[in-house]
Amino acid sequence: MDILDSLRQAPSAELYRLYLAIGKMLDDPRRILEVRQRLHLGMEVSYIGGDPLAPPSHGTVVAQWQRCAHCLLRLAHLVRRS
Secondary structure: OOOOHHHHHHHHHHHHHHHHHHHHHHOOOHHHHHHHHHHHOOOOOEEOOOOOOOOEEEEEEEOOOOOOOOOHOHHHHHEOOO
């Protein structure tokens, strides 16, 4: 059984708790700083687009936000698709 099958069988309350925990981890200032230090303008990246089950998309970093480093990989308007 893969992780998605396990998540499909999980109670909604547990999925919500997991959602909140992951959100806190992604918004952790230390994690954001670490990601920002690794990303550079012009860098080729793979990122998850609108469909998290689809294969990763590829693009080039063309902007960075101060507050939300993981947004760099989630929002397509911040990357120029290859």
